[in-house]
Amino acid sequence: xxxxxxxxxxxxxxxxxxxxxxxxxxxxxGANLAEMSSLGIxxxxxFTISTEICxxxxxxxxxxxxxxxxxxxxxxxxxxxxLGRGFADIANPLLVSVRSGARVSMPGMMDTILNxxxxxxxxxxxxxxxxxxxxxxxxxxxxxxxxxxxVLEMNPSLLEVVLEDLKEEKKYKSDAEFTVEDLKYLVQExxxxxxxxxxxKFPSDPHxxxxxxxxxxxxxxxxxxxxxxxxxxxxxxxxxxxxxxxxMVFGNMGEGSATGVAFTRDPSTxxxxxxxxxxxxxxxxxxxxxxxxxxxxxxxxTGEESLEEYMPESYQQLVDxxxxxxxxxREMQDIxxxxxxxxxxxxQTRTGKRTAFAALRIACEMIEEGLINEKEALLRIAPTSLExxxxxxxxxxxxxxxxxxxxxxxxxxxxxxxVFTSEEAELxxxxxxxxxxxxxxxxxxxxxxxxxxxxxxxxxxxxxSHAAVVARGMxxxxxxxxxxxxxxYNKEELRVNGYLIKKGEIITLDGSTGEVFLGEVKTVxxxxxxxxxxxxKLADKYRKLNVRANADTPLDAKxxxxxxxxxxxLCRTEHMFFGPDRIDVVREMILAEDRxxxxxxxxxxxxxQRSDFVGxxxxxxxxxxxxxxxDPPLHEFLPxxxxxxxxxxxxxxxxxxxxxxxxxALKEFNPMLGHRGCRLAITYPEIYMMQARAxxxxxxxxxxxxxxVIPEIMIPLVATHKELQILRAQVExxxxxVQKEQNTKFDYLVGTMIELPRAAVTAGEIAExxxxxxxxxxxxxxxxxxxxxxxxxxxLGSYVNGGILPTDPFVSIDVEGVGVLVKMGVDLGRRSKPNxxxxxxxxxxxxPASIDFFHKVGLNYVSCSPFRVPVARLAAxxxxxxxxxxxx
Ligand code: PEP
Ligand code: MG
Numbered sequence: 001x002x003x004x005x006x007x008x009x010x011x012x013x014x015x016x017x018x019x020x021x022x023x024x025x026x027x028x029x030g031a032n033l034a035e036m037s038s039l040g041i042x043x044x045x046x047f048t049i050s051t052e053i054c055x056x057x058x059x060x061x062x063x064x065x066x067x068x069x070x071x072x073x074x075x076x077x078x079x080x081x082x083l084g085r086g087f088a089d090i091a092n093p094l095l096v097s098v099r100s101g102a103r104v105s106m107p108g109m110m111d112t113i114l115n116x117x118x119x120x121x122x123x124x125x126x127x128x129x130x131x132x133x134x135x136x137x138x139x140x141x142x143x144x145x146x147x148x149x150x151v152l153e154m155n156p157s158l159l160e161v162v163l164e165d166l167k168e169e170k171k172y173k174s175d176a177e178f179t180v181e182d183l184k185y186l187v188q189e190x191x192x193x194x195x196x197x198x199x200x201k202f203p204s205d206p207h208x209x210x211x212x213x214x215x216x217x218x219x220x221x222x223x224x225x226x227x228x229x230x231x232x233x234x235x236x237x238x239x240x241x242x243x244x245x246x247x248m249v250f251g252n253m254g255e256g257s258a259t260g261v262a263f264t265r266d267p268s269t270x271x272x273x274x275x276x277x278x279x280x281x282x283x284x285x286x287x288x289x290x291x292x293x294x295x296x297x298x299x300x301x302t303g304e305e306s307l308e309e310y311m312p313e314s315y316q317q318l319v320d321x322x323x324x325x326x327x328x329x330r331e332m333q334d335i336x337x338x339x340x341x342x343x344x345x346x347x348q349t350r351t352g353k354r355t356a357f358a359a360l361r362i363a364c365e366m367i368e369e370g371l372i373n374e375k376e377a378l379l380r381i382a383p384t385s386l387e388x389x390x391x392x393x394x395x396x397x398x399x400x401x402x403x404x405x406x407x408x409x410x411x412x413x414x415x416x417x418x419v420f421t422s423e424e425a426e427l428x429x430x431x432x433x434x435x436x437x438x439x440x441x442x443x444x445x446x447x448x449x450x451x452x453x454x455x456x457x458x459x460x461x462x463x464x465s466h467a468a469v470v471a472r473g474m475x476x477x478x479x480x481x482x483x484x485x486x487x488x489y490n491k492e493e494l495r496v497n498g499y500l501i502k503k504g505e506i507i508t509l510d511g512s513t514g515e516v517f518l519g520e521v522k523t524v525x526x527x528x529x530x531x532x533x534x535x536x537k538l539a540d541k542y543r544k545l546n547v548r549a550n551a552d553t554p555l556d557a558k559x560x561x562x563x564x565x566x567x568x569x570l571c572r573t574e575h576m577f578f579g580p581d582r583i584d585v586v587r588e589m590i591l592a593e594d595r596x597x598x599x600x601x602x603x604x605x606x607x608x609q610r611s612d613f614v615g616x617x618x619x620x621x622x623x624x625x626x627x628x629x630x631d632p633p634l635h636e637f638l639p640x641x642x643x644x645x646x647x648x649x650x651x652x653x654x655x656x657x658x659x660x661x662x663x664x665a666l667k668e669f670n671p672m673l674g675h676r677g678c679r680l681a682i683t684y685p686e687i688y689m690m691q692a693r694a695x696x697x698x699x700x701x702x703x704x705x706x707x708x709v710i711p712e713i714m715i716p717l718v719a720t721h722k723e724l725q726i727l728r729a730q731v732e733x734x735x736x737x738v739q740k741e742q743n744t745k746f747d748y749l750v751g752t753m754i755e756l757p758r759a760a761v762t763a764g765e766i767a768e769x770x771x772x773x774x775x776x777x778x779x780x781x782x783x784x785x786x787x788x789x790x791x792x793x794x795x796l797g798s799y800v801n802g803g804i805l806p807t808d809p810f811v812s813i814d815v816e817g818v819g820v821l822v823k824m825g826v827d828l829g830r831r832s833k834p835n836x837x838x839x840x841x842x843x844x845x846x847x848p849a850s851i852d853f854f855h856k857v858g859l860n861y862v863s864c865s866p867f868r869v870p871v872a873r874l875a876a877x878x879x880x881x882x883x884x885x886x887x888x
Pocket of ligand 2 (some may be wrong): 230716776778779
């Protein structure tokens with residue numbers, strides 16, 4: 001590999017070698033620090049070691065190459081000269097932070113070391129310069145703790161114990177009471193522990209500290225939790241992290257110093273107001289870790305002192321900066337700052353994570369403010385995040401027993417059994433049960449438990465603590481900082497306001513209000529709000545694909561219409577027979593010994609089907625409705641146990657043993673490839689003829705109510721054009737009979753599903769008998785990959801985890817395999833019938849990545865489950881916008 005030309009990029013008040021567009025090289029943090037310094041915003045000087053070095057580091061046996069080290073020292077010298085301090089200078093020491101910074105934010109997943117450069121000599125220099133020996137020694141003991149934990153990989157509790165013992169001995173309530181002498185004692189004790197436990201002297205040479213810290217931060221790219229996070233968020237391993245080395249500024253230098261985190265708009269609601277938290281006399285990590293409860297940035301009614309009141313000048317400066325940043329980035333920012341003795345420093349700016357609700361409001365309002373245009377706004381919303389808005393909230397009328405109120409960290413409602421560890425949350429999930437993960441505070445180790453749980457409750461931490469940020473990103477309900485709760489991990493219990501809740505008991509969280517309730521509280525369907533509607537309308541303006549829904553009942557059809565479905569793309573008629581009053585009639589039809597018996601059963605089914613179709617046509621009010629004819633893998637409908645067979649025989653008035661023999665005879669080794677789909681009608685034409693009649697009669701009935709409908713009759717599982725030719729002729733003759741009987745005429749279409757490879761490759765001939773195609777990508781995936789839809793889940797995980805398949809092909813279309821067949825089917829079909837209408841109704845119709853593909857191959861519509869219709873509308877708009885952008 002050719003070595004990159006430049007590895008280290010400086011920033012500060014005099015120099016800025018990078019900019020915001022260089023995220024892949026400098027990581028998000030580094031690129032934005034460079035950008036801020038170019039904007040003249042006060043940023044402590046420093047430099048970024050590029051992500052390319054992360055890959056080289058691992059290729060070189062976990063070593064930073066010598067030539068890169070030389071560049072680092074040069075960049076360090078620039079920092080020294082800007083500040084007039086010296087690294088390792090005893091009289092006037094420069095201290096630095098060493099932080100990770102990947103291309104996209106991975107909150108808390110990788111390592112950080114602060115106050116680096118301290119030793120027994122430089123600490124005295126710092127004490128003199130700052131005229132605050134307590135601060136200097138406290139920084140030193142914090143540095144040793146952090147360095148031992150991160151770089152020397154010591155168990156953090158070993159040093160914590162030393163600290164806690166001293167606190168107990170001195171009867172101190174908090175760390176703030178430590179005297180200089182205490183801190184000196186702690187420093188010596190910590191070093192002793194390092195020698196005892198690790199067999200090494202704590203490194204006193206700042207350069208040695210620096211090289212080890214850089215190595216440790218690069219190595220943290222490959223910790224278990226970082227790997228899990230990358231998998232969850234589809235972040236490629238090859239990206240690597242950058243390392244940012246920056247002069248330390250101190251929010252813990254006493255009076256007039258502070259540190260904080262803020263959002264330029266409210267990340268929960270999207271409201272345009274400056275929103276954040278700060279801690280006086282603290283280091284940045286204290287806010288993020290949620291160890292102390294922070295105070296608000298802007299004035300609030302509750303009487304807590306805000307930064308606005310505590311340091312009005314710095315507050316005003318911060319307001320000016322946040323406005324400048326938001327205008328510059330044209331995006332809501334999440335910022336970190338430190339005030340050192342009245343001087344404000346910006347430590348970070350990045351795109352702020354937000355709830356889906358907030359994302360929509362921010363996007364709409366930024367259009368109104370003229371900050372972004374409609375297209376940009378649409379491209380900023382993750383389509384699947386809309387699902388967050390479609391989730392239930394708590395029923396306001398339901399009876400509730402309030403246990404306590406914490407911070408509304410991430411909205412939504414969650415009900416589940418209390419558990420105290422991630423493992424237990426995962427175990428419940430594996431057993432299809434719901435868990436509420438209760439923790440004092442969450443750390444990155446809890447990520448898998450947070451994924452598995454329905455909701456998260458923490459007793460410590462603020463709105464910007466780990467639990468809050470991560471839960472919001474996941475769209476998971478979270479109540480944080482519920483300080484009235486007392487959690488006892490050993491006894492596995494939660495005590496709050498006189499209640500004792502043991503592991504396994506049910507509680508309910510309201511992530512929108514921060515309330516925690518005893519037991520299960522009823523939930524209600526959500527109302528996504530006006531900005532959702534606005535954004536959906538915008539999506540409709542730009543998309544080319546139509547969006548329909550897969551709906552089998554009038555109720556589903558109604559939900560789908562409310563979500564904006566423009567028709568029904570798949571009505572699975574066999575699903576109309578799942579009800580207890582209907583299933584026996586279908587069984588009677590399936591089990592019929594001869595045509596006469598079958599017709600008797602079909603005669604019973606006809607009125608049921610007709611009334612369902614009337615309901616659906618009425619609900620859809622003239623919008624297209626595609627009705628897929630019967631396609632039941634027969635085994636799904638037949639009883640299996642002897643008792644069930646006996647009971648059915650009694651109900652149908654049949655002989656038990658004869659019925660058992662008939663069921664036995666119908667058994668198939670491979671029902672998915674068996675007597676299903678159009679094959680049923682090839683052998684028993686009367687089945688589809690009954691369905692054609694039911695549709696035709698229903699059309700006539702709704703026409704009388706002045707509802708115009710053009711039904712689209714869809715024949716499933718066609719492999720050869722002959723099947724379609726034969727069945728189409730039968731359907732047409734039956735519909736014509738009804739038209740004659742009723743003395744009326746109406747239009748209708750007859751089309752087919754393309755869900756077998758043979759159908760895709762012979763689509764040209766099939767199109768001659770089809771008015772439309774709809775790709776059944778569930779079966780097409782099954783038959784193209786030779787993977788059983790019902791069983792592949794058992795081993796597909798290993799394929800995806802092992803990188804053999806990029807994603808589950810039943811979720812996101814296998815572009816290189818199944819996708820090629822889809823494209824071939826579309827092209828061949830349209831070659832023989834240029835205006836052939838083509839859609840998709842497999843599960844992929846609601847998956848954004850697949851929708852992008854379907855747009856590219858020129859489908860007319862996608863059809864998906866009702867709750868995914870909004871997702872599909874937005875994904876379709878994004879596909880169209882991306883295509884236009886790519887053509888430019
Ligand atoms: C399909 O195969 O993609 C399809 C929509 O049909 P079903 O899922 O009912 O087999
Ligand atoms: Mg199918």
